[in-house]
Amino acid sequence: MTFSSVKYGVAPEEERADIKILCDEYRKYNHIDPSAFDRYGVKRGLRNADGTGVMAGITNICNVHGYVMDEGEKAPIDGELIYRGINVEKLIEGCEKEDRYGYEEAVWLLLFGNLPTKTQLADFTSLLAHMRELPDTFTEDMILKAPSPNIMNKLARSVLALYSYDEDADDCSLENVLRQSVELIARMPTIMVSAYQVKRRFYDHKSMYFHPPKAHHSIAQTILYTMRSDKTFTEEEAKLLDKCMILHAEHGGGNNSTFATRVLTSSGTDTYSAIAAGIGSLKGPLHGGANAKVMHMMDCIKENVKDWKNDDEVAEYLAKLIRKECGDLSGKIYGMGHAVYTKSDPRARILKENALKLAQNTEFIDEFMLLDSVERLAPQVLSAVKGEKKIICANVDLYSGMVYKMLRIPPELYTPLFASSRIGGWCAHRVEELITGGRIIRPAYKAVSKDCEYIPLNER
Structure with missing residues (x-):
């Protein structure tokens, strides 16, 4: 058997034929009987038989409440989403009554566990605005020179690239991880909009616009201001986007992207690797996509x-x-x-x-x-x-x-907007896992392969 795809200048049809041979070879030796999952009590997708999730940890950050157990059976109820003990609906209502933006407040609540005072919120909002700017040459070197047709892919690559710009990238102390977290929360929308503008130029053959953000704008306002060519938006539009970001900011430790972030965090890896894992998970069509x-x-x-x-x-x-x-x-x-x-x-x-x-x-x-x-x-x-x-x-x-x-947001930004919101929750869970986890997350897999003898190469 030869594979023409290793040859220089191979035709596409020959390469496809070679890959088909490899796929046939894989299928021949890689079947698992679906009944084996039941036989060994495997909880596929880490789900119990009644659809509830397997208990994998404890968190102070969020409660996703959608049913109660009544004599061993799930009884449906109206769902509740609770951030640090506060119903998200009450959080949004409070911002509406005071006619202000709330995503920054939600991030503070998720990260630190309490509602900020007026002074704390003002200082935190200013800090996030100050940290929006990307490192020198980052936009040119990492985004302009390496465009991607998929903005989620560019978000993950850019977050990983920020490791190289951080002198303390591997420091997992609380002080350093909180600093990294706030920087990433502030920078994610900047990366998203920049990647979108470059994508417009290289893949859509349209004009791209880079508008410097305004320091007094909220994150929601900044996204609309920098995304749109004319920089215009209404307060109604920005406050609706702000609500969307609050609602997407967090959803418990068991959702796929947050769990992925906690799994990587449990290994002791750096913040950029852990958050990139969350982005990669959210990209999937069964999750954020x-x-x-x-x-x-x-x-x-x-x-x-x-x-x-x-x-x-x-x-x-x-x-x-x-x-x-x-x-x-x-x-x-x-x-x-x-x-x-x-x-x-x-x-x-x-x-x-x-x-x-x-x-x-x-x-x-x-x-x-x-x-x-x-x-x-x-x-x-x-x-x-x-x-x-x-x-x-x-x-x-x-x-x-x-x-x-x-809101005139292009479809290719729907999931990246989700990521730019959820990063608040990811960072909160990373910090909590570092402080309270203590062990690497390592579930078990049952091996069902049969023992076989090694056969010398010339006898196969």
Whole structure:
């Protein structure tokens, strides 16, 4: 057997043929009987049989509450998202009543465990604004000279690259990690917008704009100001984006990206490696990438359903999605269902309410009502097609993409915006793992391969 792909100048079709040979070889020796997972009591996805998560740690940072256990069975309740003992809905209500931005306050709360005083919040907000600037030549060397069509990829690469600009990159003391955390929280939006502008130039063949941020702007204001070519935005737009960032800032230690951050942290590695792991996880379509998937799904529905107000037509198309007859053939209705929330996702409730306000009397109202129909019809269609009786609700992804669309945020920034918000939670969990963890996280895997003899090369 020879592989032409090792030869210089190999044709693409020959390379594909070689890779197929390798794939066939892999499949021949790498099958695991699905029944083995049940036989050995493996909790796939670290989920218990009832869908709850395997208990892997203890945290002070966040409580994601979506059900209660009643005589050994899950009883659904309206979901709650609680940051350091404070319901996120109350946090948002407080900012609304005082007509101010709240993401910076949410980050302080997550990192330090208490609500900041007025002076502390003002000083912290100023510190974040001061730290937004990237190191000298970083934008040119790491972003302009190495553009990426995927902004999440560029975020991860840039965070890893910041290691080289930090004289104390490997110092895991509380003082140093907090300093690194605040810097990364401040810099992530800057990297995101810069990577987007470079992507526009190199891949979309459009103009790119680099606007110096204003010191008095909040993080939400800064994102809109630096992202848009004309630098203009309304306070209504910026405060809605601020709410989105608060809602995305944290979601417990068990979500995939935060757990990934804690796993790497437990090994003693540096802050940049741990946070890059979180970004890599969030990039996945089953995690942070789901908000973009919702919008792609909605495009398919809009193209194939003639009457958006006809429940029967919408339900019929949803059934086709579930049966893998259309869409991306995944069999999923994106934006529906959650690992913890049952009756409702508080983030979806808040975003839906704000999306409706923004959509009223605009060209977006019909699309909003179509989303509402998907939310209303999906549970009964899933039950009819798959026979599932469990209660499911809309999750945050169903409405976040719609909100971003109305804010004129391009789709390629939906998940990066999630990352620029969630970094507050990632950093809080990294610090907590360093201070309270004490052991490297190492779950077990059952080996099911059979013993075999080594055969000399010339006898194979």
